[in-house]
Amino acid sequence: MIDHLPVLLIAVPILSALLILLAGWYDRRFCYPISLITILLQFGAAIAILLEVMREGTIRYHLGGWAPPLGIELVIDSFNGFILAVILFLSAATVVYARRSVEKEIDPEKRISFYVLFQLLVTGLVGMTITGDIFNLYVFLEISSIATYTLIASARRPRSYVASFNYLVLGSIAAGFILLGIGNLYVATGTLNMADLALLLPASYGLATVHTAFLFLLIGFSIKVAFFPLHLWLPDAYTEAPSAVTVLISTVMAKVSVYALFRIVFTVFTTAYVIDTFAVTGFILFIATVAIIAGAVLAIAQNDLKRMLAYSSISQIGYIMFALGVANQLALEGGLLHILGHAVMKGCLFMVAGLIIYRMGTSQLSDLKGVAKTMPISCAAFALAGASMIGIPPTIGFMSKYYLVLGAFEAGQWIYAAVLLVGSLLAAGYIWRFIEIAYFGDHHSEDRRPAPAREGPVSMLVPMVALALLCLFLGVFVEVVMEAVRPAAMLLLGGA
Amino acid sequence: MRENVVIRTVSRLAVPFIQVFALYVIVHGALGAGGGFQGGVVFASSFILMIVAFGLNSVRKRLSNKWIVVYSVLGITIYAGIGLLCLFMGGNYLEYGVIEAILGIPHLHGYLLDAVEIGIGITVMAVMTSILCDMADKGGESS
């Protein structure tokens, strides 16, 4: 059974989603336990797979017994296994968090659909992570996207419909571009298997077909990742979605889209193409620095806590794309570490925002004066995760930025390294804004606050505090994480 | 009023033929044009014709919400179930050759393919009908 774990990681959640649908029709209270058990089982399987990959090397699983390049295969190597463990851990934390949040924010008759779609979203993302066939990647991308559109629209606020419609239109254009890119790759080489493409493409590097395919894939995935000029769907989608959904899509969905982009750029079109033949890394580096600055500046200007965190996400995606732009070993290690770190940090921050909405019903910063007196644990968690976001040692935010700056120095990009540090200062701007309002804002004047709030329920506090403490522990014990990250970065650059 | 009678009579004649054609499309997916999704959509289009000609209640009577949920779950369970069956018999996921080798029935490979297609067809039919029932129901509830 152990060597069938990759396919069970996809097949069992689909069956569990159907089970949630049936059991929920029977009695609504069964949805949550089934969902929780399934995601915990998936997380256990992901850890088992990661340990096996670190011990033995790449796992390949042939679906239907057909050998590639004719058949579809599931490939788990060190990069995959790392991302898989990250996303399933965050999904498990979100499911534990989601129970009370869903009770408050989603109508009772929509709750069964919520859990079913949640499970399908996680299935789609896991499938996208472990597949080795590029068209299969597109199919799973669309599965998770459609689940996301519906999940965002399930809030009680009518603005969520408009936000979801915007995201639907932009996401479908992105998927259309990705499909075009895949078609061009198929015309140039005749195969759809990623490993096979990496072997067959170098013969055709000069063809305009391959350049077109690369551009379409790059732009399509950039829209999905919300890379700076193509980010316009993100603030509305993150703000108007229910809190548990925002935690899930800001951490897990964004990371898997980044994973897919890295996979396409580094494994299919190897660094030989991206740096030598079609030198686009310099341009990506420039746009990434613009993203870092612009996202942070726009975040400082916001009045709503969730919208501020959404613009902060745009800035942090800029950091990860910075790693792609520099494309050497140290910078890629920093980028992968930032994938883990940002998932943990942003998950904690959005969980705090969700808790504040749960207790106080609002997330406007002007209404949150002095909230630290009534919700001390939440604000402490915000402070810790915020410190990690700014990059204060020894948190993991500092470690990932440290590797990024080292990588930039090694590549000789001094100015860009300076921009990274400016980005940290700007992040301090918006994090400090909330901390000042929460801890030091006086609430004597204009007492528009609703009834005095208590601390949140335990099932929402535990994942939040766990993630906040992880920001600290992962930074202190960063060498343990680097054991998984270093081979992944080497693999991306074409090493072992 | 006279046009109504014409539409209703023609629909009453056409619906069984559309459904038989849908079953033909599903079953011939392995060797020719067709397959689970296409046949499921044609089957659902027969229900859509009934909604247009006879009103929403005629379809709701025949295919209530509960049965739509049951059918959609049943179809995918057939698909995933056959895949997991291949897993338990020792092969990879969806490797039909393993079951054929163990049970010894000739051409079982093809029969299992058709069973998977039928499963997909059932689910697609249920989901398409539910989409249209919800849209035709002005201001209806979700799920």
Add this chain to the structure above:
Amino acid sequence: MIEAFYELFLSRYNYWMAIILMLIGLYALIAKQNLVKKLIGLNIFQTAIFLFYISFAEVQGGTAPIYLPEGVDALYVNPLPHVLILTAIVVGVSVTAVGLSLIVRIYEEYGVIDEDDLMQVVRGR
């Protein structure tokens, strides 16, 4: 001169058709104000991509990829893009269904489907 014209336009007419349809779809998506028309533009865009895929699957002299009595020896067009497009059509149908449901909900809530009026009403609330 005629050689260049033939080379550029007439021998590659299928790609030109696909690209023109894609641009028409994108224009409808961007420029039309009504939300339903935007969704139809998205559908045209996706259909153009499917047309692009099917057109490059063509083998000269090949017949439809359904088993003829001769078996494997006859000349068939490449069946793989056809299968890929079947999946992509399913995806397109699902996205259209979700989009139309969202438009129904937006109409119930705000009473308008026009994009400009919608922005005004959303900001007004």
